[in-house]
Amino acid sequence: MIFAKELGDTLRGALTDDPRVVLLGEDIADPYGGAFKVTRGLSTAFPQRVRTTPISEGAIAGVSAGLALAGYRPIAEVMFGDFLTLMFDQVVNHIAKYQAMYAGQATCPVVVRAATGGHRGYGPTHSQSLEKHFLGVPHLRVVAASLFHDPREVFSDFLGRDEPVLYVEHKLLYPQHLTLPVNGRIGDLLATSEGGPLPTVRLSAVPVEDCTVSVLAYGYQAMLAAKVIERLAMEEEIFAELLVPAQIAPMDWAPVERSVAVTGRLVTVEEGADGWSWGTEAASVISRRLFGRLRRPVDVVASEATVIPSSKTKEASILVGSAQIEAAIRAAAR
Amino acid sequence: MSTALAPARTGSDERLTGFAGEPLDQRRYRRMRFIRRFEETLLQLFEEGALNGTTHACIGQEADAVAVIEHLAEGDHIFSNHRCHGHYLAHSGDALGLLAEIMGKEAGVCRGMGGSQHICAPGFKSNGVQGGIVPNAAGIALANQLSGNDAVSVVFIGDGTLGEGVVYETLNMAALWKLPLLVVCEDNRWAQSTPIAANLAGDMAARFAAFGVPVREVDSTDVEELSAIAGEEVGLVRAGAGPRVLLIHTYRLCHHSKSDDERPEREIADRWLVEPLLVHGQRLDEADRRRIDDEVETALGEVVATARALP
Numbered sequence: 001m002i003f004a005k006e007l008g009d010t011l012r013g014a015l016t017d018d019p020r021v022v023l024l025g026e027d028i029a030d031p032y033g034g035a036f037k038v039t040r041g042l043s044t045a046f047p048q049r050v051r052t053t054p055i056s057e058g059a060i061a062g063v064s065a066g067l068a069l070a071g072y073r074p075i076a077e078v079m080f081g082d083f084l085t086l087m088f089d090q091v092v093n094h095i096a097k098y099q100a101m102y103a104g105q106a107t108c109p110v111v112v113r114a115a116t117g118g119h120r121g122y123g124p125t126h127s128q129s130l131e132k133h134f135l136g137v138p139h140l141r142v143v144a145a146s147l148f149h150d151p152r153e154v155f156s157d158f159l160g161r162d163e164p165v166l167y168v169e170h171k172l173l174y175p176q177h178l179t180l181p182v183n184g185r186i187g188d189l190l191a192t193s194e195g196g197p198l199p200t201v202r203l204s205a206v207p208v209e210d211c212t213v214s215v216l217a218y219g220y221q222a223m224l225a226a227k228v229i230e231r232l233a234m235e236e237e238i239f240a241e242l243l244v245p246a247q248i249a250p251m252d253w254a255p256v257e258r259s260v261a262v263t264g265r266l267v268t269v270e271e272g273a274d275g276w277s278w279g280t281e282a283a284s285v286i287s288r289r290l291f292g293r294l295r296r297p298v299d300v301v302a303s304e305a306t307v308i309p310s311s312k313t314k315e316a317s318i319l320v321g322s323a324q325i326e327a328a329i330r331a332a333a334r
Numbered sequence: 335m336s337t338a339l340a341p342a343r344t345g346s347d348e349r350l351t352g353f354a355g356e357p358l359d360q361r362r363y364r365r366m367r368f369i370r371r372f373e374e375t376l377l378q379l380f381e382e383g384a385l386n387g388t389t390h391a392c393i394g395q396e397a398d399a400v401a402v403i404e405h406l407a408e409g410d411h412i413f414s415n416h417r418c419h420g421h422y423l424a425h426s427g428d429a430l431g432l433l434a435e436i437m438g439k440e441a442g443v444c445r446g447m448g449g450s451q452h453i454c455a456p457g458f459k460s461n462g463v464q465g466g467i468v469p470n471a472a473g474i475a476l477a478n479q480l481s482g483n484d485a486v487s488v489v490f491i492g493d494g495t496l497g498e499g500v501v502y503e504t505l506n507m508a509a510l511w512k513l514p515l516l517v518v519c520e521d522n523r524w525a526q527s528t529p530i531a532a533n534l535a536g537d538m539a540a541r542f543a544a545f546g547v548p549v550r551e552v553d554s555t556d557v558e559e560l561s562a563i564a565g566e567e568v569g570l571v572r573a574g575a576g577p578r579v580l581l582i583h584t585y586r587l588c589h590h591s592k593s594d595d596e597r598p599e600r601e602i603a604d605r606w607l608v609e610p611l612l613v614h615g616q617r618l619d620e621a622d623r624r625r626i627d628d629e630v631e632t633a634l635g636e637v638v639a640t641a642r643a644l645p
Contacts, residue, residue: 022480048480054510056503059469063507066473066487069459070411072480074473089500093463094470102454103445 003147004174008038010151011075014159015046021159022067023050024060025077025113035079036115036174057083061090061112068108069098073159080126081116081168084134095164096140107162111155117170117220117271118303118319123310127319129219129272129303131168135249135281141165142249144218147179148186148201148226149246157197170220170271179226189230198246200255205233211241213332214259216282217269218248221320225269228326238333240267248278253285260286264295265332271320274302301328339404339561346427349633359617362404362557364626366396366611369420371634372429373588376419376436384642386438389450392420394555394587397610398520399424401560402488402580405568409485411458413471416451417586418460421490425458429634433641441644465498467491468517472504475513475577486571488516494525496534496541505545505577512576516567517542519579522586527596542579553583555610558617 001009014021023039029052033040043050053060057078064074078084084091091112098108118127134142143154143165158165181191186203193199203226204211217225222244232238241259245251260266266286268279279300286298304318339358343351350368352361373391380389392399399420403412406425414421422432428443435442436450443455451462461467471489478485495501496519508515519542525533539549550567554560560582567580585605589595595602606612615623 022476051511054503054506056500056507058466058500059472059503059507062466062469062500062504063473063476066470066475067477068473069470070474070477072477089463089466090469094461094466097461098454098459101444101448101452102459103447105444105454106459 002175002177003145003151004036004038006178007145007151007169008040008042010155011039012042012045013152014075014155015042015049018073018159020071020073021049022072022074023077024053024064024074026053026055026060026079028052028077034077036171038174039077057086058090061087061095061110064110064112065090065095065098065108068095068110068164069106073109075111075113078112078114081114081130082125082128084114084130087112088133091134091140091166092137096137099162100139108164109162110164111158111167112165113167113169115171116168117172118308118315119172119321121310121312121315124307127308127315129168129170129270131166131248132270132272132277134166135278139163140249141247143167143198143247145169145173146219146222146244146246147173147176148181148191148203148222148244149198150178150180153197154246168219172220173223176223186226187230189226194255195252200243200245200252202241202243202255202259203229204239204241205230206239208241208259208262211239211263213240213265213267213329214256214263215240215242215267215269215329216256217242218245219271221269221271221325224322225325228322228329232326232329238330240329240333253289256282256286257289260290261293264293266294267299267301267328267332269301269320269325269328271303273305274300275305277302296332299328299332301325340406343427347429347633349629350429351427359558359614360622360626362400362561363611363614363618363623364630365400365424366557366614367626367630368429368634369396369399369423370611371630372423373419375634375638376433377588379638385436387449388591389436390417390591391588392417392586394585394605394609395520395522396420397555397557397560397614398518398582398584401557402518402564402568404561405565406486406488408457409483411471411474411485411487413467413474413487413489414453414458414460415464415467415490415492415495416462417492418451418453422453422455422458422460426455428455429637430640431455433637434644437641437644439641439644464495465500468501469504472508472513472515475508475515476511478514479511484572486514486516486568488518490518490520492525493519493521493523493530493534493538496538497525502541505542505547508577509545509547512574514571514574515577516571517577517579519581521581521583524586524590524597526590527594539581542581547577547579549579549581551581551583555584555608555613557610557614
């Protein structure tokens with residue numbers, strides 16, 4: 001079953017199990033069922049709690065905040081992650097602040113789901129991965145969808161906790177099939193999961209002791225990176241361990257540290273614009289914690305810091321894809 | 335749910351919030367006097383250097399808080415803004431918790447985390463960013479609607495807040511969904527230092543009416559007149575009439591925050607002639623007024639002494 005359908009089933013399960021769950025978003029009602037069809041069928045089953053909204057991201061987030069303050073479990077859909085900018089005030093100055101600034105007397109567990117990412121030719125305002133602007137916002141968790149994490153477990157974590165969370169769903173993941181670890185493997189790769197309900201999944205063709213580079217990636221880029229490390233292992237005997245966290249902020253650096261302590265090399269991969277980013281934070285943390293054990297500076301792979309062109313060839317030239325990931329791993333492993 | 339005028343909260347000091355059986359005109363005067371003297375005391379404490387940060391007093395607007403909030407009941411919710419002290423005191427009577435909060439003490443309502451603009455207590459919240467509280471209050475109204483109760487969600491905004499786009503996003507959504515939301519807009523004529531003429535185009539009431547949200551407009555500092563209207567508005571929202579707006583034209587007699595007032599002195603002086611305590615105080619006997627003034631003064635003196643002594 002494709003990821004969009006798995007996610008839709010997860011939301012249906014949440015609505016069924018918990019009468020406090022409310023879905024808000026633009027065009028999410030039937031028969032349209034959302035721009036990426038994730039919520040198809042849900043408004044028919046739950047007409048009161050699945051609501052199509054006007055084109056008003058600030059109010060979508062703000063009304064979600066009020067629902068959460070009143071004990072409900074709102075899940076807000078942002079049609080294109082680019083539009084997260086229109087709810088930034090609500091996320092930063094309202095949703096993420098309430099619990100702490102009211103000294104724990106209120107909680108505001110809003111889940112914001114945003115369809116992010118490029119490679120679809122949607123151009124400068126419908127293709128971005130803006131999550132880096134939310135990394136480091138105090139009391140806000142940022143979690144990235146991946147094919148290696150079961151959305152049921154992810155949402156069980158979201159709905160079982162009192163903190164707000166931004167869940168970024170790269171739109172190229174929607175038509176893909178989940179590839180969850182089975183018996184310690186995902187396809188031909190070894191796979192282990194570390195740490196709680198939102199684990200970091202570690203993937204490699206050979207045990208980490210035989211790997212010469214660690215790769216840290218999330219979301220769609222993690223899917224690309226998994227294919228790259230598999231190919232490099234099979235065809236060229238370049239062995240890398242890929243680490244895929246679900247939660248990208250705040251980060252549990254322990255699995256990354258354990259891997260890099262063995263390989264001595266780290267490549268980070270993200271689709272967002274280069275600089276002031278997840279990867280640069282990783283470089284800072286890992287360089288400090290493993291200073292003296294790194295064999296080379298941390299390599300940060302990110303997209304060119306410019307607008308994302310609509311033209312297919314121009315878009316491919318600036319966004320991170322398999323070629324850039326492969327080149328970085330080759331360079332690091334040399 | 336009863337729409338009888340809300341009694342004082344249990345545990346609050348009756349000298350500040352009103353004695354059981356006290357005539358209504360005395361109780362209203364007492365509550366306004368309490369808010370007025372609390373704010374003036376705060377400004378004095380700021381000058382002394384006893385307080386940290388900033389504050390936004392509501393001197394001149396006390397009648398709005400008292401008139402609206404006396405119609406609210408257990409289960410209702412108030413969302414307020416940066417100028418929230420009057421609303422909070424009218425709601426809770428909790429002078430010590432608020433003063434301790436503004437003093438940054440552990441005994442404050444938010445343990446010193448929030449300060450003057452960020453207050454949370456049962457049935458009450460405030461936030462210092464303009465506009466964003468409006469959808470938050472609408473979300474609480476949606477929660478009440480989904481729960482099937484008849485609670486009312488009230489949000490206090492000012493004329494300056496009408497510059498924020500999310501207000502209009504929310505009015506639209508609240509009207510579409512018939513949310514039990516009462517927006518109380520206190521038009522005090524000045525957004526910080528900017529007069530309304532430089533801040534607001536067109537007709538204020540028409541902005542709400544454009545969304546099909548009924549607007550009740552009143553130009554008054556008379557708590558009795560305001561209360562009669564507020565009672566009807568709260569009652570209509572509670573009865574399921576959908577969102578409504580109570581637009582009160584009033585005036586802020588003090589500076590915006592601490593010492594930032596460049597407004598024409600004459601304009602301010604004229605408004606002191608119709609300030610709420612004066613307007614309503616005329617209904618009381620001189621002796622009752624003095625007695626209430628003294629009781630409020632004594633009680634607030636105790637609050638300040640207690641707060642100062644807190645760790």
